[in-house]
Amino acid sequence: MRNYxxxxxxxxxxxxxxxxxxxxxxxxxxxxxxxxxxxNLSVLGSYDIDQSRQKFATEHGIKAYASLEALLGDxxxxxxxxxxxxxxxxxxxxxxxxxxxxxxxxxxVALNSGELREMIDASKKAGKVFTVHQxxxxxxxxxxxxxxxxxxxxxDVFRIESRVHGSxxxxxDWRGLPEHGGGMLLDWGVHILDQALxxxxxxxxxxxxxxxxxxxxxxxxxxxxxxxxxxGLVYLxxxxxxxxxxxxxxxxLGRDGTALMENFxxxxxxxxxTDWSKNDAVPxxxxxxxxxxxxxxxxxxxxxxxLPAVKxxxxxxxxxxxxxxxxxxxxxxxxxxVLRNMLLMEAILKSAKTGEVxxxx
Amino acid sequence: MRNYxxxxxxxxxxxxxxxxxxxxxxxxxxxxxxxxxxxNLSVLGSYDIDQSRQKFATEHGIKAYASLEALLGDxxxxxxxxxxxxxxxxxxxxxxxxxxxxxxxxxxVALNSGELREMIDASKKAGKVFTVHQxxxxxxxxxxxxxxxxxxxxxDVFRIESRVHGSxxxxxDWRGLPEHGGGMLLDWGVHILDQALxxxxxxxxxxxxxxxxxxxxxxxxxxxxxxxxxxGLVYLxxxxxxxxxxxxxxxxLGRDGTALMENFxxxxxxxxxTDWSKNDAVPxxxxxxxxxxxxxxxxxxxxxxxLPAVKxxxxxxxxxxxxxxxxxxxxxxxxxxVLRNMLLMEAILKSAKTGEVxxxx
Numbered sequence: 277m278r279n280y281x282x283x284x285x286x287x288x289x290x291x292x293x294x295x296x297x298x299x300x301x302x303x304x305x306x307x308x309x310x311x312x313x314x315x316n317l318s319v320l321g322s323y324d325i326d327q328s329r330q331k332f333a334t335e336h337g338i339k340a341y342a343s344l345e346a347l348l349g350d351x352x353x354x355x356x357x358x359x360x361x362x363x364x365x366x367x368x369x370x371x372x373x374x375x376x377x378x379x380x381x382x383x384x385v386a387l388n389s390g391e392l393r394e395m396i397d398a399s400k401k402a403g404k405v406f407t408v409h410q411x412x413x414x415x416x417x418x419x420x421x422x423x424x425x426x427x428x429x430x431x432d433v434f435r436i437e438s439r440v441h442g443s444x445x446x447x448x449d450w451r452g453l454p455e456h457g458g459g460m461l462l463d464w465g466v467h468i469l470d471q472a473l474x475x476x477x478x479x480x481x482x483x484x485x486x487x488x489x490x491x492x493x494x495x496x497x498x499x500x501x502x503x504x505x506x507x508g509l510v511y512l513x514x515x516x517x518x519x520x521x522x523x524x525x526x527x528x529l530g531r532d533g534t535a536l537m538e539n540f541x542x543x544x545x546x547x548x549x550t551d552w553s554k555n556d557a558v559p560x561x562x563x564x565x566x567x568x569x570x571x572x573x574x575x576x577x578x579x580x581x582x583l584p585a586v587k588x589x590x591x592x593x594x595x596x597x598x599x600x601x602x603x604x605x606x607x608x609x610x611x612x613x614v615l616r617n618m619l620l621m622e623a624i625l626k627s628a629k630t631g632e633v634x635x636x637x
Numbered sequence: 638m639r640n641y642x643x644x645x646x647x648x649x650x651x652x653x654x655x656x657x658x659x660x661x662x663x664x665x666x667x668x669x670x671x672x673x674x675x676x677n678l679s680v681l682g683s684y685d686i687d688q689s690r691q692k693f694a695t696e697h698g699i700k701a702y703a704s705l706e707a708l709l710g711d712x713x714x715x716x717x718x719x720x721x722x723x724x725x726x727x728x729x730x731x732x733x734x735x736x737x738x739x740x741x742x743x744x745x746v747a748l749n750s751g752e753l754r755e756m757i758d759a760s761k762k763a764g765k766v767f768t769v770h771q772x773x774x775x776x777x778x779x780x781x782x783x784x785x786x787x788x789x790x791x792x793d794v795f796r797i798e799s800r801v802h803g804s805x806x807x808x809x810d811w812r813g814l815p816e817h818g819g820g821m822l823l824d825w826g827v828h829i830l831d832q833a834l835x836x837x838x839x840x841x842x843x844x845x846x847x848x849x850x851x852x853x854x855x856x857x858x859x860x861x862x863x864x865x866x867x868x869g870l871v872y873l874x875x876x877x878x879x880x881x882x883x884x885x886x887x888x889x890l891g892r893d894g895t896a897l898m899e900n901f902x903x904x905x906x907x908x909x910x911t912d913w914s915k916n917d918a919v920p921x922x923x924x925x926x927x928x929x930x931x932x933x934x935x936x937x938x939x940x941x942x943x944l945p946a947v948k949x950x951x952x953x954x955x956x957x958x959x960x961x962x963x964x965x966x967x968x969x970x971x972x973x974x975v976l977r978n979m980l981l982m983e984a985i986l987k988s989a990k991t992g993e994v995x996x997x998x
Contacts (some may be wrong), residue, residue, distance in 0.1 A: 434851055434879075442931035443895075443908075443939070451930075463930065482992065484845055486863070486871060490795055490892055502847070504992075510847060517930060518795075520895035520908035520939060523888060531851055534804075534881035547804075547881035569812075569824065569878060570803035578804070578881060631843065631865075632994050 277316045280598060282380075283353040284322035285344065285368050286360035287329040290382050294357050294409075295319045295338065298594070305414060305590045306541060313591050317355075317598060323347045344368075348375035355597075357409075358382060361450040362457025366391045373402040378601055381408050384466040387457045389618045396611050405601050410609045411590060412467040413474055419586040420542040421526050421535070422475045429584065430530025430548065436475075437512040437527040438468045441519035445491030452492055459495030461487070461621055464515045469501065469624075470617045472513055478506045479637035480620060485627040490518040501624045503636075537583065546581045638677045641959060643741075644714040645683035646705060646729050647721035648690040651743050655718050655770075656680045656699065659955070666775060666951045667902060674952050678716075678959060684708045705729075709736035716958075718770075719743060722811040723818025727752045734763040739962055742769050745827040748818045750979045757972050766962050771970045772951060773828040774835060780947040781903040782887050782896075783836045790907065790945065791891025797836075798873040798888040799829045802880035806852030813853055820856030822848070822982055822989075825876045830862065830985070831978045833874055839867045840998035841981060846988040851879040862985045864997075898944065907942045 282298065284291045296302045298319045301309040312318070321339030323346070324330055333340040341347035348356070348371060356372035358365055359382040366386050372379045379399070385408040386392040399406035412418060425433050450456035451463060473480070480503045487496035498516040505511065524544065526537035533548030554577045592608070599605035620636065627634040643659065645652045657663045659680045662670040673679070682700030684707070685691055694701040702708035709717070709732060717733035719726055720743040727747050733740045740760070746769040747753040760767035773779060786794050811817035812824055834841070841864045848857035859877040866872065885905065887898035894909030915938045953969070960966040981997065988995040 434849065440931060442928075443934050444930060444932060447930055460930075484994070486865075488795065490890075504847075516890070518890060518892065518895075520910070520934070521888075521897045521906065523884065527882075527884060529851075529877070529879060531879065534879075536882045545882065549804075549881070567803075569805060569808055569821075570801060571805060573804050573881070633845070633992060 277598065277602060279316045279318070280354045280601070281318055281320040281352050282355040282357055283320050283341070283347050283350070284357045284359060285347065285372070286358065286364075287322040287324040287333055288359060291322065291324070291357065291359035292332075294359065295322070295336065297591070299338070305416065305588065307589075309591070314594060314598075317594055320353060321347065321350075344371070348372060348377065354378060354601075355380060362462060363387060363455060366395055369395050369406065370398050373398045373404050373406065376402065376404065378405040378597075379407075380597060381406070383408055383410055384457065384462045384618070384621075385614055386618065387462070389615060389622060392615055392618050396615065399611070405597065405607070406611065407597060407600075407607050407609045408614045409593065410467070410470050410614070411593060412471060413609065414588045414590045414592065415540065416586055416588050417525055417537055417540050417542045418471045418475075419588050420537065420583050421528060423584050423586055424528055424535050424546070425475055427584070428530070429533075429546065430528060430535060431532030433509060433528055433530045435510050435512070435529040436472070437514070438471065439512075439514045439516070439523050439525060439527075440464050440468060441516045441522035443518060443520045445517050446495065446497050452495060454495050459497075460515045460517060461496055461499050461624060465499060465501070465513065465621060465624070466617065468513045468515065469620055470613070472503060472511045473613065473617055473620065476505050476507075476509055476511060480504070481506050481636060482633050483620070483623045483627050483636050484633045485624040487628040488516070488518070496628070499624070499628065501627075503620075533578075535583065542583055542586070544583055546583060547578055548581060549577060550579045551577045638959065638963060640677045640679070641715045641962070642679055642681040642713050643716040643718055644681050644702070644708050644711070645718045645720060646708065646733070647719065647725075648683040648685040648694055649720060652683065652685070652718065652720035653693075655720065656683070656697065658952070660699070666777065666949065668950075670952070675955060675959075678955055681714060682708065682711075705732070709733060709738065715739060715962075716741060723823060724748060724816060727756055730756050730767065731759050734759045734765055734767065737763065737765065739766040739958075740768075741958060742767070744769055744771055745818065745823040745979070745982075746975055747979065748823070750976060750983055753976055753979050757976065760972070766958065766968070767972065768958060768961075768968050768970045769975045770954065771828070771831050771975070772954060773832060774970065775949045775951045775953065776901065777947055777949050778886055778898055778901050778903045779832045779836075780949050781898065781944050782889060784945050784947055785889055785896050785907070786836055788945070789891070790894075791889060791896060791909065792893030794870060794889055794891045796871045796873070796890040797833070798875070799832065800873075800875045800877070800884050800886060800888075801825050801829060802877045802883035804879060804881045806878050807856065807858050813856060815856050820858075821876045821878060822857055822860050822985060826860060826862070826874065826982060826985070827978065829874045829876065830981055831974070833864060833872045834974065834978055834981065837866050837868075837870055837872060841865070842867050842998065843994050843996050844981070844984045844988050845994045846985040848989040849877070849879070857989070860985070860989065862988075864981075894939075896944065903944055903947070905944055907944060908939055909942060910938060911940045912938045
């Protein structure tokens with residue numbers, strides 16, 4: 277494989293995340309990587325409208341291009357990473373493709389499906405590889421949930437609840453402004469909805485969603501989106517930014533058991549039925565009063581187990597990208613999957629705005 | 638106050654609960670009551686179609702009437718408690734009212750609002766006091782939640798999640814049969830929806846609900862009902878019977894904090910903002926990757942507190958009933974409130990059946 281050079285447009289938090297991952301190593305996805313991550317990929321330089329970030333670039337051993345044009349005009353640059361506010365993704369990606377670069381775009385790739393279709397068309401016309409950094413497909417909590425689903429560890433799963441809770445509202449930057457593509461649906465929804473589509477096979481038949489506006493009037497600072505898949509599974513994707521006590525990151529209900537993961541580190545437990553023959557409920561007196569239905573089970577019929585172990589390596593994102601450039605693999609984050617997720621977010625937006633259930637696929 | 642005698646139609650689990658409360662004492666709502674609960678109320682006898690329960694009655698010092706007619710015809714009986722399968726509530730209540738008795742009916746009072754209207758009309762015609770044993774209005778977990786809401790301990794509350802989780806499916810008796818009024822909406826929904834209507838003032842504008850049929854095809858063995866109140870508050874009422882790990886009984890989100898109660902015993906915590914001026918989020922590296930929005934708060938801005946204490950006495954239900962008979966109080970569980978709850982359950986049923994959002998009040 278030949279060597280590839282990457283340049284970063286927008287050296288903010290996420291732009292610098294890519295620089296560190298590729299050039300320096302560090303902690304990523306709970307794992308420490310030492311030094312350069314890839315033999316054949318380097319960050320050559322960056323461009324940012326913020327002078328302090330230009331200085332930061334040179335201080336960290338990469339070139340600070342004097343302008344976007346200079347960056348795009350450098351024949352040594354093979355790949356452009358765009359990590360700018362969301363409304364600038366489309367123009368930046370189109371320019372980079374027109375300049376003959378392969379492109380990795382930060383999420384959310386665009387503000388709507390119309391923009392994304394333009395970007396996909398441009399990549400086809402340019403004959404360049406274009407993908408989106410849906411990095412949370414490599415999160416171990418998600419992969420643990422997916423393994424539980426795929427391997428029917430709880431029997432057939434009938435409901436999945438995927439929650440991301442924080443208590444700081446929306447950061448006080450462009451993320452609070454609708455014209456820049458702010459709001460939690462685009463910011464975090466794009467991850468956890470993408471995970472839902474990756475995990476569950478088949479169509480999403482309908483969507484019901486509500487938005488919250490607790491700390492912010494202009495964009496949603498949280499949402500609840502209930503997806504009903506054609507196999508009957510209901511998938512709740514929920515983001516909250518006024519949650520001072522968090523509910524678990526994952527709650528998975530199968531016919532034979534339940535899995536709970538507390539947070540992004542895949543710690544939690546599975547409780548499964550070991551003996552379906554003993555299911556007779558004896559009414560018990562709880563603080564709740566007499567209840568037969570809600571009487572807890574005993575060790576006779578259920579067993580607590582650890583979550584299954586999964587391994588993941590976020591560097592596989594770039595490994596796959598380079599191999600796709602060389603025609604040896606297909607994109608791990610396909611443009612079809614990104615478009616589908618964008619269409620899903622539009623259905624969710626429509627449901628939240630109208631208050632109605634929206635048919636999807 | 639004169640002395641009142643009560644007779645029980647249907648001496649099953651709940652029928653006997655009333656017998657014990659009134660005649661013997663025991664543990665109720667997490668509290669121990671010694672001996673007779675009321676100076677002026679006694680259980681005189683009962684009737685049950687099950688011979689073993691007739692025997693149980695005499696063994697426990699109350700009269701086992703030979704027939705329903707014998708019970709209703711006994712002039713010593715002032716009050717009839719009906720604790721029979723749900724489909725029999727209406728005929729039993731109508732007979733008891735026609736016999737000139739005051740009536741306490743177990744929940745759910747009827748299978749639908751049409752039945753309930755007939756029962757209400759009959760009580761007016763008979764001039765007798767008729768109410769429903771919505772005992773969970775006296776649950777301390779509910780009253781704690783209500784206090785948090787009423788006193789704005791979390792600031793303005795924008796979302797309440799009220800969950801009841803078990804893992805035994807539906808008991809293998811009439812509760813699994815639609816013709817007897819089975820299903821979790823009628824069995825447990827009737828409690829937690831009643832609590833929602835009691836807690837939040839104002840109209841419920843719309844309802845969205847889904848049912849589960851995990852262990853049972855004929856009736857819902859769980860449901861999710863999202864109520865949107867006219868003040869904007871969203872109230873999720875959820876019952877699950879295939880939940881091997883429970884989510885907390887209560888999760889309450891206010892602008893200034895969050896409350897969580899683990900179970901029916903009001904144990905849990907409140908986390909509140911103490912300093913709104915320090916809200917600047919610094920991006921942090923978590924196992925989740927870089928996140929600014931979901932960075933946890935520190936002790937500088939938030940404080941953990943105990944839940945507020947509430948006191949409750951389930952015996953107040955009967956104290957109020959007797960005083961209502963004597964014209965000194967109004968019913969704690971008014972027939973209007975019971976009818977409203979039944980109409981709400983009908984809207985929920987419609988939403989679950991059609992898959993649509995249903996306008997309510």
